[in-house]
Amino acid sequence: TLPCLPGARPCIPKDFGHGSLVCVCNATYCDTLDPLVLPAPGSYVKYESSKAGKRLERSEGRFQSSLRTPGSAAGGWRCQRGTPRHHGLSRGLPAGLLLTLNISALYQHVKGFGGSLSDAAAMNILKLSRPAQDNLLRSYFSESGIEYNLIRVPMACSDFSVRPYSYDDVPDDYELKHFRLVDEDVKMKV
Numbered sequence: 001t002l003p004c005l006p007g008a009r010p011c012i013p014k015d016f017g018h019g020s021l022v023c024v025c026n027a028t029y030c031d032t033l034d035p036l037v038l039p040a041p042g043s044y045v046k047y048e049s050s051k052a053g054k055r056l057e058r059s060e061g062r063f064q065s066s067l068r069t070p071g072s073a074a075g076g077w078r079c080q081r082g083t084p085r086h087h088g089l090s091r092g093l094p095a096g097l098l099l100t101l102n103i104s105a106l107y108q109h110v111k112g113f114g115g116s117l118s119d120a121a122a123m124n125i126l127k128l129s130r131p132a133q134d135n136l137l138r139s140y141f142s143e144s145g146i147e148y149n150l151i152r153v154p155m156a157c158s159d160f161s162v163r164p165y166s167y168d169d170v171p172d173d174y175e176l177k178h179f180r181l182v183d184e185d186v187k188m189k190v
């Protein structure tokens with residue numbers, strides 16, 4: 001296992017044509033991020049990736065404090081294009097767009113962020129050398145990466161499987177007496 005290096009390591013872009021750039025991640029190198037730090041109240045940190053080659057480019061800014069959020073008696077934060085105090089976020093907003101964050105209205109709790117581990121993804125990861133696997137997984141799950149903390153695993157096959165399969169093909173087996181995981185689950189995902 002390779003040590004986790006502190007501090008950001010820049011993306012080394014590789015062009016696959018058709019306007020697609022990816023960052024090189026192999027047995028000896030993978031780009032990393034500085035550890036994430038929560039911004040102070042009223043501030044934000046934005047990470048931006050683009051087709052033009054930006055890879056989680058970091059910028060910071062401050063929201064404009066509002067005494068009253070439209071449609072609410074509570075306060076909030078506002079960001080409007082063209083306001084000089086809004087470095088970063090406002091530059092990418094269409095003219096006239098106003099973003100309002102109503103801090104008194106909470107609709108959901110975010111448990112985390114992640115992705116899907118399909119058969120195809122697992123097969124490709126397993127084809128890498130062990131050091132390349134370590135670097136790739138660190139880039140997703142570590143503090144020097146994007147810090148995924150959730151993974152979705154499809155139940156049985158999906159359109160990213162090399163063959164169709166299920167966990168119980170015996171008709172009328174309502175008690176699932178013939179339920180079995182398959183090699184794709186045991187060797188690649190569980």
